Amino acid sequence: MSGLQHVKSCLSNQKKWSHLKAFISLHDPTKLRVDAERDCDYHAPHHMYPYWRLIAIKDNICTKDLLTTTASRILKDFKSPYDATVVEQLRDAGFIVAGKTNMDEFGMGSHSVHSFFGSVKQEGLNGEELSAGGSSGGSAVAVKTGQCFAALGTDTGGSVRLPAAYTGVVGFKPSYGLLSRWGVIAYANSFDTVGIFGADVDETYSIFETLDRHDPKDPTSLPPSTRTRIRSLVACRGYQPRWRIGIPLEYNIAELDPIVRSTWLKSLRLLQSKGHTLHPVSLPTTRHALSAYYILAPAEASSNLAKYDGVRFGTRADGPDGTPESVLFAKTRGQGFGVEVKRRILLGAFSLSADSIDNYFIQAQKIRRLVQREFDNVFSLPNPLLEESDSFAEVDVEKGVDVLICPTAPTLPPPLSSLRDQSPLDAYMNDVFTVPASLAGLPAVSVPVQHIKEDSSPTLGEHVGIQVIGQYGHDTLVMNVARDLEDAVCEDADRTGFEVGPL
Template identity: 65%
Template structure:
């Protein structure tokens, strides 16, 4: 297939699936055709790894780009264009990648279905008469990859915002260890949780991007320094017999039977390939979701205080404020959507003098317990801990944990609209614990099979999540490739034309 046809296929799909609202802005077609149609694009470098030269990669709309507006899908930033590129964008461009455009998202990353957007909801078309959730908040990035509108995409993951959309759309979504990928130029939601994530059609393509972005950035105060990076990584390898932990606390009563069956079937497939299975307990994870929805809104209420139309953001028209309100009341009331307003209020309350001890401080204690639970079950010592600090000994020590990414398949948008906020928050129950602990985690699609497979869902998949110890990102990525072999998923979650199919027809 010629390069020009390959580029043309992405453009055809961008036009064909424009109604899905995955993109809020796109690169000019002539630029994409010129870049990907005239160079010596190769799939592998000299070391056999994928190269990014001239690959079209979409960027989530809360990651700054100077060539496209960066709105974070919020009305208050509707006219903002960054004077600089985020570090991760610059690194991709240095590697020769083409920024394909900016993708739709939940406003400021707050949501689980990419419906809370100034640009309108992201829509995943599963049936002719039904639109389903693409997950959130990186739903636009995930859907852009799933519908072959780009080769890969960047998102951000605060409590599962890359992994949940990956599970719903049938792509691979990776959240690296906190601090490995630069956050400089990323609009903050919750500083202690935000992580740039990667979405692709395979673990191999995701790893190629991770290798390019996994660098220390002195501009980012949360970026892990080289001295600490040198201590990362375990001796375990996916090619050996990996000890797989089965977190029994994730087998909740509300877990959908199709998801549970896919989880069990995946474990059996990996066991048949020589890996060993070990039940483990993570009791504090049962309180992780509650802790997250105290901590994240608290940090968000502080981060979003600067958007007042004076320092940052667009001002509302007319007179703003009254003698009984602050100067920017009208601007913030009109600029922020209802979900952002809700979380600002939640965060401001939990940080108030009368509530901070009972909410924010208690949530921080739960976060520490969640981290300790993970440290107790992993065979590798957490490299961020003092070497003299020994985790409590347990009978089982494992290399990775394997569990579902989401408790159910993607709901319809009509069901999402009928949900109250608490129901929507429950979608993050399996992704939040790894975020609180800052651990690497990846969602890999596995097919629905056996009695669960019907004519209606045969194109769907279930997201299975691999979680590793802090710094074991390479092991997590390698084991994701092993999972892809053990439980291959031929479908992309939604029935679309691949780039190759479009090119063949053209």
Template identity: 55%
Template structure:
């Protein structure tokens, strides 16, 4: 039996063994199609012409990314019968590279949540448990994808990251989660939550597998208007692969930034130790550490929870039971009952968190509130981006160099750095009992606070990765986040490889 087939059978066995974790909504292996595809990949490898490093490997897709062979439900009652007539671009790219889609992963409904508990199919459970044997959160919204990778139910998985939905689950489950620069990976066929923030992200047990997937997906797609053009990609590549920045990928020591605003009093001791040990490890490798200030990032979370729900309220308006989504207003459409049909369909088809965000977004876009909320949040977003641009040594490759005939200087007088290292989440994963059921004692605001370290990079569109760091003194895991300048994805993955799975 080939190694590919053994790996696939182990993944399928794990899918059957870990059903209690509720990571997957649907699977393909019952049809047997996966076996034929892996045998074909085996033949190509034996002939020395594999499609890619992913050829014959099983991958899992978050269930808000369209697939032709498996339903796409967004973990919502409103879509639980929907099967897409096409593959999303990212799914087609993986299949063209020989990867085998083996399942769709559970998530927070429409990607709205931080713990993967807001699902029509029930919450995702972390494979780790607390010391008193309580089930723990897997993070969200891509918790199913993260658990599938962490328990070896697949080789790698795709998620989506709007404000931290790949990095947070990666931190909670002890794997690598990578959010590329906004616009590098196609969003065509991804069910939209917030168009200006949504990014397809990648999970892997090792940075090398994440890089393999990124190399396949990092292509121009003319069907996605937010996807970067070939000319823009060339301009970005020229900046980061030419002197003086190119030398950072070889022997030159890096300047590591430590954002002072991320050192909050609420930081859990285990997370603080992981952060400190990671920085000490980089020092021992010859790199230098520099404190930096990102003052506007303290407002980023508030701005995000205005902007993202505002875009969501617009994107989800189409799920009315007539044009999109399941109808809960009866079998026959009656124009005289429009308001009743819409209200019942959205009231019964959408979960409480989705309805909360739609209402919040609709309010912030209303005529009486838009200036005080949405417009102000957009200004904060621009200031967050300015703080990052002032701190990184590399220029933002898409920002104008001249304005009205004058040179534009974005840099501050503080130490300029190549990369930043900070925590991914302020604490370890909470117990599921505190999030759902009769024992739930956390408000939605508590859940939103988990995104406090991941949202700034999302608002600025920057590449960021979460890697697991083991505290050798306590054998506990924490996620450490690496953030780079826009387009500097290769350096983010390089530093992630330096830190990932190290016992520090």
């Protein structure tokens, strides 16, 4: 497909699927067509695709030519004077930004319904409006419906992987610190990670390779020396045609949807048929990961969002702001933030208060450390950030597993109509399988696996997201296993006669 044909196809799909509200803002179609007609002999370094590919950017990642609103009333008019580093890297690699995608306000949500610009949605097989997942639901839907080639999102506790699972695309959260966060509007600094959506594993990984660079402007970006050390450790292990697959027993929870459980088992059988071996592992502390996350992330958010007061940053409310009994910016913050953002700010402020910090925030940090240690104990590969990684040659790789395989979400995407009566706690439960990897900063990818309906009807079954989690820094290994799973799913579909891929 030529550059112009690709752009025309995406523009046509943007018009066709506009009612899904995947985008908050779009570039001028005429400009995109002109860009696509430029010299197609140009090829950017470190990239396998010609420069005319359209990519969508989540609306909490700064772009200088489009507004960056974070789907919030308080930033609805904000235009950044610069591009985020990841956007600069994509432009240098030849990508064209298609637009900014819809999301949960400031990245806080599991269904992309907490947006000042309206809820993101997807259409089910029977035409019912379903959740697109959150908070990067717009990016996932844009890729799913062919409105762009690929998309960037952010993953704090599962905000890339959960939408990928719900929409049936690939969603990858790299190891924390590999991709630059400079120019990304923060939700929780110690968790926020730029993630990637693609139609398949290879396309997703190619974009990761483009962005996997040290950024001196980002204090959380891994320095070149550490990156070299990680590469040397991976090279010591070398490529293995057979991997040891870990099955976390604690993830087989009672709330797991039967379809999700059967698809998980199917994925394990498919990987076993490729020669990989299956090994049960125990991660008992991860059952506390969700509780710890919803103390730590809101605490960081309450600090990060304090600056949006209409004085330093953000749109100021009309009329007098504040009374003798309230602070100056009470009206601005009360009107500017949505209900979910205000809920998390209050939760975070409470856990950081002098009376509660020891019982909540400090305890949650201890759980986070235990979760990280538990992951290190089950992986055969050492954590390259720990000193004991220096003795890599002495590690017995047969005592641990290479990756973990588990569901991405405990349920299929719920109807949007059912979310009106859903409690916040029920919404938070959607992150139960994604949060542990976020606490430890591990690489994780959600791969869509087709579930064929039990009645053997000719109608396609649901896509279920299956998650591959690996040791810190071993992102390439995670994507290699994901590719094996993707290939096995395609081969299985050929045998059964069903199609696999986006609807």
